[in-house]
Amino acid sequence: MTAKLARRTLLLLAGLLALSPAPAGGAREAPRLRVDFIDVGQGDAALITSPTGKTVLVDGGPHESSEALVSFLRDHARGPLDLVVLTHRHADHFGGLRAVIETTGALLFMDSPKPHPGRERERLMQALERRKVPVRSATRGREIDLGGGARLTLLTPPEPALTRVRDEVNANSVVLRLDYGRSSFLFTGDAETATERWLLDGKADVHAQVLKVAHHGSSYSSMARFLQAVRPEAAVISVGANNEYRHPAPATLRRLESVGARVYRTDLDGSVTVETDGQRLSIRAAHGPREAVGAR
Amino acid sequence: MKKQQSPPAEPLLFVDAIEEGRASLLLDEDAFTVPASLLPAGARAGSWLSLSLRVVPAPPSRADAIRKKLARDDDGGPIKL
Numbered sequence: 001m002t003a004k005l006a007r008r009t010l011l012l013l014a015g016l017l018a019l020s021p022a023p024a025g026g027a028r029e030a031p032r033l034r035v036d037f038i039d040v041g042q043g044d045a046a047l048i049t050s051p052t053g054k055t056v057l058v059d060g061g062p063h064e065s066s067e068a069l070v071s072f073l074r075d076h077a078r079g080p081l082d083l084v085v086l087t088h089r090h091a092d093h094f095g096g097l098r099a100v101i102e103t104t105g106a107l108l109f110m111d112s113p114k115p116h117p118g119r120e121r122e123r124l125m126q127a128l129e130r131r132k133v134p135v136r137s138a139t140r141g142r143e144i145d146l147g148g149g150a151r152l153t154l155l156t157p158p159e160p161a162l163t164r165v166r167d168e169v170n171a172n173s174v175v176l177r178l179d180y181g182r183s184s185f186l187f188t189g190d191a192e193t194a195t196e197r198w199l200l201d202g203k204a205d206v207h208a209q210v211l212k213v214a215h216h217g218s219s220y221s222s223m224a225r226f227l228q229a230v231r232p233e234a235a236v237i238s239v240g241a242n243n244e245y246r247h248p249a250p251a252t253l254r255r256l257e258s259v260g261a262r263v264y265r266t267d268l269d270g271s272v273t274v275e276t277d278g279q280r281l282s283i284r285a286a287h288g289p290r291e292a293v294g295a296r
Numbered sequence: 297m298k299k300q301q302s303p304p305a306e307p308l309l310f311v312d313a314i315e316e317g318r319a320s321l322l323l324d325e326d327a328f329t330v331p332a333s334l335l336p337a338g339a340r341a342g343s344w345l346s347l348s349l350r351v352v353p354a355p356p357s358r359a360d361a362i363r364k365k366l367a368r369d370d371d372g373g374p375i376k377l
Contacts, residue, residue: 054377082377108375113363117354125362135366136375145376244326 030277033150033180037212037273038072039266039286040065042240042247043092046187046212047076048178051148056083057106058176058187063095063120070096072271073104080105083144087189088173089116094124101127110136112157112174138174149278150180155206156191158198165194166220175199177208181278186230188214188221196226206230209281210274211261213237217248227259234283235261236272243267306346313341321345 031051038045040061048056055077061069073081084106086094100106101124109128128135140159144152156175165171173189186208188195192215199206211232214221216239235256239247248265256263262283264272270286312320312327319332319339339345 050377056377083375108377109366111363113367115360117357118359119355119357122357122359122362125359125366128366129362133366134369135363136370137367137372139372142372143374145374147377 030279031148032275032277033146033148033178033183034276035178035185035210035274036072036076036271037236037238037264037266038069039271040069040096040238042216042243042245043095044087044189044212044216044238045069045096046238047073048146048150048152049077050146050150051180052146052150053078054082054146054150056085056144056146056152057081057100058085059087059093059189060084060097060100061095062092066096066099070099070103073100077104080107082106083108083110085138085174085176086111087175087187088112088169089118089121090169090190091118091120093189095120098124098127101131101133105131106133108136109133110138110174112172113137114157114161114172116169148180150178153177153179155199155204156195158195162194162198166192170215170220171195173214177205180276183210183276183278183281184208185210185212185274186232187212190215190218190221192220193223193226196221196223200226200229209233211235213248213252213256213263215247216240216243216245217252217265218245219249219251222252222255224255224258227255227261231259232256232261234274234281235263236274237263237265237267239265239267241267306348309345309347311335311339311341311343311345323347 033051034049036047038047043061043065044059045061046058081104138154138157140154140156142154146152154174155177157172162171170190171192171194173191175191176187178185186206206229208230211230213235217237237248264285269288272285275282307323310322312322314332317332318329319335320327320329
C-alpha cells in the first residue's frame with residue numbers, strides 16, 4: 001500500500017468512526033456472553049458464545065436432531081466451533097456430533113478418555129480424524145479460557161471414577177461451570193445423585209444462576225441438597241415432548257420449584273437463550289416472552 | 297415334589313406396519329421401529345415375531361486408537377481458545 005493510499009484509508013476510517021452513533025447515555029455497553037440451550041428433542045445441546053465470539057458446543061443431541069442442530073449452528077455460530085465438549089457417551093448427547101464435525105467443523109474436541117465400545121462413537125472418532133480435529137481429555141479441574149473474562153471449569157468427571165452406581169456412564173458425566181463476571185452457569189450432563197453427592201462432599205463450587213438440569217429432569221438426579229447448594233435462579237430442562245421416559249419427573253419439578261428456580265423446558269419453550277453482561281441475565285424462549293433475572 | 301418351572305416364553309412382537317423401509321413393531325404397548333431389512337423372510341404387516349437376544353463380545357473398534365492419536369499432544373493443562 002502506498003503512503004498516500006494508507007493516509008486516505010485512515011481518513012476514511014476516522015470519518016466512519018465519527019459518524020457511528022454513540023451508545024445511549026454515553027455508556028459503553030458491556031460485552032455479552034450468550035448461552036443457547038438448543039431444542040434437540042430428547043437430548044442435550046448447548047451453545048456458548050463468549051464475549052469475544054469464541055464458541056463452545058456442549059453435547060450434540062440425538063442423531064435424529066442432527067439437521068436441526070446443524071441448522072441452528074449455521075444461524076448462530078460463525079465458521080468452525082472453537083470447542084466441542086461431550087459430557088458423556090450416550091446417544092442422546094453425541095448422536096448429532098458427527099454431523100456437526102462434518103458440516104460446521106470444530107477446532108478442538110474434548111471428552112472423557114474412558115474407553116467405550118459403541119459403533120457411533122467410532123464413526124465420530126473417524127470424523128474427527130478426517131477433519132484432523134485435536135482431542136483433549138476432560139479431567140477434573142481443567143480450565144478453559146473463553147476470552148473476554150469468560151471461563152469454563154471442569155468440576156468432574158469424578159476421580160476416581162464412580163463405580164457400582166445406577167448408571168456409571170451418567171454418573172461420570174463431565175460437569176462444567178461457566179463464569180462470566182457475576183453470572184454463572186452449571187452444565188451437568190446426565191449427572192446422577194451419586195455425582196451430586198461427590199461434588200458436595202468435595203466442596204465443589206456449584207452455586208450458579210443458571211442450571212442446566214441433569215438428565216432431562218429425571219428422578220435419578222437433582223436431589224434437594226444439591227439444588228439447595230446450586231440455588232439457581234433459572235433452570236433449563238432439555239427434554240423431548242412426550243418422551244417415553246416421562247422426563248421430567250414431577251418430583252424433580254417440585255424440588256426445582258422449592259428452591260425458587262424459574263423452570264424452562266425445551267419441550268414447551270423451544271430453544272432457550274440466556275444472555276448476560278456479567279451482571280444481569282436476560283432469558284428468552286423461542287416460544288415465549290423475554291424475561292429478566294436480576295443478579296443476586 | 298418341586299414343580300418343574302417352564303422356561304420363560306420369548307417375547308412376541310407384532311408387526312404393526314412396514315413403511316419407507318422401516319418396520320413398526322409392538323411389544324405389548326411399546327412401539328418402536330427397526331429397519332425392515334432386519335425382519336425374517338415372509339414377515340409382513342400383521343405378522344407375529346418371536347424375539348431372542350443374547351450378549352455377544354463387542355465388535356472390534358478403532359475408536360480408542362484414533363482418540364489416542366488425536367490426543368497425543370494434549371498436555372492436560374489449561375486451554376485458551
